[in-house]
Amino acid sequence: MSDAEGLAAEFRDRGAKIRHPPTNYPWAYEMQVEDPxxxxxxxxxxxxxxxxxxxxxxxxxxxxxPSQGSAIVCD
Incomplete structure (x- = not known):
């Protein structure tokens, strides 16, 4: 994909739930969306x-x- 911000705007305009907005990481400029x-x-x-x-x-x-000393619990 060439434009994470543009895709996020399109999802928002259509009422999608953005779990995590576009954010810069070493591997990508990435976002998370929840489907229905x-x-x-x-x-x-x-x-x-x-x-x-x-x-x-x-x-x-x-x-x-997670920070040191914390546990990961999968629901």
Missing amino acids: DGNVLRFGSDSKKDEAFGPFLDMHGRLWP
């Missing part, structure tokens, strides 16, 4: 070279990797 069945879909485009990397949230909206 509750599945989390990830879409991304090339990383932005001039933007700091953001926090990564897992499909449950939890920060990843």
Whole structure:
């Protein structure tokens, strides 16, 4: 995909649930969207070279990797 921000705007305009807005990571400029069945879909485009990397949230909206001493519990 070439434009994560444009896709996010299109999803928002259509009433989709954006779980995590477009965020810059070392591997991609990525976002998470929830479909009507509750599945989390990830879409991304090339990383932005001039933007700091953001926090990564897992499909449950939890920060990843977790801080030291915390446990991961899958529902």
